[in-house]
Amino acid sequence: xxxxxxxxxxxxxxxxxxxxxxxxxxxxxxxxxxxxxxxxxxxxxxxxxxxxxxxxxxxxxxxxxxxxxxxxxxxxxxxxxxxxxxxxxxxxxxxxxxxxxxxxxxxxxxxxxxxxxxxxxxxxxxxxxxxxxxxxxxxxxxxxxxxxxxxxxxxxxxxxxxxxxxxxxxxxxxxxxxxxxxxxxxxxxxxxxxxxxxxxxxxxxxxxxxxxxxxxxxxxxxxxxxxxxxxxxxxxxxxxxxxxxxxxxxxxxxxxxxxxxxxxxxxxxxxxxxxxxxxxxxxxxxxxxxxxxxxxxxxxxxxxxxxxxxxxxxxxxxxxxxxxxxxxxxxxxxxxxxxxxxxxxxxxxxxxxxxxxxxxxxxxxxxxxxxxxxxxxxxxxxxxxxxxxxxxxxxxxxxxxxxxxxxxxxxxxxxxxxxxxxxxxxxxxxxxxxxxxxxxxxxxxxxxxxxxxxxxxxxxxxxxxxxxxxxxxx
Amino acid sequence: xxxxxxxxxxxxxxxxxxxxxxxxxxxxxxxxxxxxxxxxxxxxxxxxxxxxxxxxxxxxxxxxxxxxxxxxxxxxxxxxxxxxxxxxxxxxxxxxxxxxxxxxxxxxxxxxxxxxxxxxxxxxxxxx
Numbered sequence: 001x002x003x004x005x006x007x008x009x010x011x012x013x014x015x016x017x018x019x020x021x022x023x024x025x026x027x028x029x030x031x032x033x034x035x036x037x038x039x040x041x042x043x044x045x046x047x048x049x050x051x052x053x054x055x056x057x058x059x060x061x062x063x064x065x066x067x068x069x070x071x072x073x074x075x076x077x078x079x080x081x082x083x084x085x086x087x088x089x090x091x092x093x094x095x096x097x098x099x100x101x102x103x104x105x106x107x108x109x110x111x112x113x114x115x116x117x118x119x120x121x122x123x124x125x126x127x128x129x130x131x132x133x134x135x136x137x138x139x140x141x142x143x144x145x146x147x148x149x150x151x152x153x154x155x156x157x158x159x160x161x162x163x164x165x166x167x168x169x170x171x172x173x174x175x176x177x178x179x180x181x182x183x184x185x186x187x188x189x190x191x192x193x194x195x196x197x198x199x200x201x202x203x204x205x206x207x208x209x210x211x212x213x214x215x216x217x218x219x220x221x222x223x224x225x226x227x228x229x230x231x232x233x234x235x236x237x238x239x240x241x242x243x244x245x246x247x248x249x250x251x252x253x254x255x256x257x258x259x260x261x262x263x264x265x266x267x268x269x270x271x272x273x274x275x276x277x278x279x280x281x282x283x284x285x286x287x288x289x290x291x292x293x294x295x296x297x298x299x300x301x302x303x304x305x306x307x308x309x310x311x312x313x314x315x316x317x318x319x320x321x322x323x324x325x326x327x328x329x330x331x332x333x334x335x336x337x338x339x340x341x342x343x344x345x346x347x348x349x350x351x352x353x354x355x356x357x358x359x360x361x362x363x364x365x366x367x368x369x370x371x372x373x374x375x376x377x378x379x380x381x382x383x384x385x386x387x388x389x390x391x392x393x394x395x396x397x398x399x400x401x402x403x404x405x406x407x408x409x410x411x412x413x414x415x416x417x418x419x420x421x422x423x424x425x426x427x428x429x430x431x432x433x434x435x436x437x438x439x440x441x442x443x444x445x446x447x448x449x450x451x452x453x454x455x456x457x458x459x460x461x462x463x464x465x466x467x468x469x470x471x472x473x474x
Numbered sequence: 475x476x477x478x479x480x481x482x483x484x485x486x487x488x489x490x491x492x493x494x495x496x497x498x499x500x501x502x503x504x505x506x507x508x509x510x511x512x513x514x515x516x517x518x519x520x521x522x523x524x525x526x527x528x529x530x531x532x533x534x535x536x537x538x539x540x541x542x543x544x545x546x547x548x549x550x551x552x553x554x555x556x557x558x559x560x561x562x563x564x565x566x567x568x569x570x571x572x573x574x575x576x577x578x579x580x581x582x583x584x585x586x587x588x589x590x591x592x593x594x595x596x597x598x599x600x601x602x
Contacts, residue, residue, distance in 0.1 A: 077550020
C-alpha cells in the first residue's frame with residue numbers, strides 16, 4: 001500500500017516539476033559559483049548535482065520500456081567519457097572541451113532525427129514543434145561538425161592553418177545555410193520526406209565544416225565557446241519541441257552565458273567575432289609569413305644553457321614568460337625547480353601571464369598551480385608590462401605570439417592590435433624554443449631578431465632542467 | 475488554444491532563462507574563462523533528457539533505437555566528461571595542504587586525492 005502511494009507520488013507530475021525546479025536553481029547557483037575563483041570548484045559540483053537530479057526526475061517520468069537501451073547508452077557514454085576526462089593531459093584540455101561540446105551537438109541532431117521519424121515527418125504535430133525541432137537539427141549538426149574540426153585542428157590531426165575556398169568562402173557558406181534552411185522550411189510546410197531531412201542534416205554538416213576550417217588555430221578558443229553557445233541554444237529548441245522545461249532553461253542559460261563568454265574571450269584577444277568568422281587569421285598566412293621572412297635579414301643569436309644560467313644567476317630580477325611550449329613539454333615542475341634555485345640566490349622571480357597564453361585563457365595558471373607556484377608570483381599582463389622596464393632577464397618559455405612586437409608595431413600584421421607582453425622592454429631576453437618555426441598563428445616573431453634576445457633551442461623541459469643543473473655548478 | 479498557451483509559456487521560460495544567463499556571467503576574470511566554458515558545456519548535456527524521453531515512447535523502430543542509443547551515449551559523454559574535466563581544471567583553486575619543504579610530493583598527493591574524489595563522482599554519475 002505504502003509502495004503504491006509512494007510510486008504514484010513519485011510519478012506525480014507536480015513532484016517532477018519540483019525536481020526540475022530544484023535542478024534549475026542548482027544550475028544557476030553553480031554557474032554563479034563558476035564565475036568566481038573562490039567558489040568555482042563548489043559551483044561546478046553544485047551544477048553536477050543539479051544534472052543528476054534532472055536525469056533522475058526524467059527517468060521517473062518517462063514512458064514504458066526500452067530501459068535496456070537507456071542503460072546501454074549511459075554505460076557506453078560513461079565508459080568513454082570518464083576515462084577521457086580523467087586521463088587527458090592538461091595540455092589537451094582545449095580539444096577535449098571541443099569534443100565534449102561536439103557530442104552534445106550530435107545528441108541534439110540525433111534526437112531531432114528520431115523525433116522526425118517517430119512522428120512520420122511531424123505529421124499531426126503543431127507547426128511550432130516542427131520549426132524548433134528543425135532549428136535544433138540544423139544548429140546541432142553545425143555544432144557537432146564544427147567542434148570536431150576544432151578538435152582536429154587543436155589535436156593537429158588537421159593543419160591548424162586556415163583552409164578555405166578563398167574569396168568564394170562566404171558564398172559557399174551562404175549557399176549551404178540557404179540549402180539547410182530551405183529544407184527546413186519545406187519540411188515545416190508539410191513535406192514528410194526523410195530524404196529532405198537527411199539533406200538538411202548534410203547541408204548543416206557541410207556548413208559546420210566550412211565555417212570552422214578557414215579559422216586559424218589561434219582563434220579556436222573563441223570558436224569553441226561560440227559553438228558551445230550554439231549547442232546550448234539547440235538544446236533549448238529541443239526543449240520547446242518536446243515541451244520539457246529542464247531542457248529549455250538549461251539550454252537557454254548556456255546559450256546566453258556562452259554568448260557573453262564568447263564576447264569576453266574575443267575582447268581579451270582583441271578580436272572581433274565577425275572577423276573571426278570571416279576567417280583567415282594567421283594565415284593570410286602564406287602571404288604574410290613569406291613577406292615577413294623576407295624582411296628579417298637580421299640574425300638570430302643562439303645561446304647555451306650554461307650561458308643562460310650565468311645570465312640568470314647574476315640578475316636581480318627575472319620574469320618568466322610561459323606559453324604553449326611549456327605546456328607541451330610538461331615543463332612546469334622543471335620551471336618551479338629553476339625558480340627555487342634562483343630564489344636561493346636572492347633573485348626576485350615573477351611570472352608574466354598573458355590572458356591567452358597557451359591555447360585557452362587560464363591555461364598557464366592551471367599548469368603553474370599544479371607545480372605549486374605561489375599565486376602571488378603570477379602577474380597579469382597589465383601588471384607585468386609595468387615591470388618589464390626594471391626586469392634584468394625575461395625568460396620566455398615556449399611563448400611566441402603573445403610576445404610578438406608586430407602586434408604593436410606592424411599595422412599589416414594579422415595580430416596587429418592584440419595586447420602583448422612587452423618582453424622587449426626588459427634588459428635582456430632569453431627565449432627557449434624548439435626551432436625557428438613560427439607559432440600557432442603562423443606569424444614571424446621580430447623579437448627573435450632583437451639584438452638583446454638570445455635563443456636557447458630545445459625542448460622546454462630539457463632546456464630548463466639543464467639551466468637549473470648549470471646553476472648548481474656556479 | 476491549449477497548444478498556443480504551451481508555446482507561450484515555453485517562450486516565456488526561454489526569455490527569462492536567457493536573461494538569467496546574461497546576468498549570471500556579467501563579470502568573470504580571464505583565468506576562469508576556460509573552466510566556465512567547460513562548465514556551461516557540461517550543462518548543455520541536459521539534452522540527454524530528450525533522448526531518455528523519446529526512447530521511452532512507443533513506435534521506435536530498429537534504426538531509431540540505434541540513433542537514440544547513440545544520442546544517449548553522446549549526452550552522457552557530454553555531461554560526465556564535461557563536469558569531470560571542469561573539476562580537473564579547477565584544481566588550481568582547491569585549497570591545498572600547506573607546502574612542506576618537498577613541494578613536489580605535496581603536489582602529487584594532492585592530485586591523487588582529488589582524482590579519488592573525481593572517481594567517486596564519476597561512478598555516481600555513471601550509475602544514474
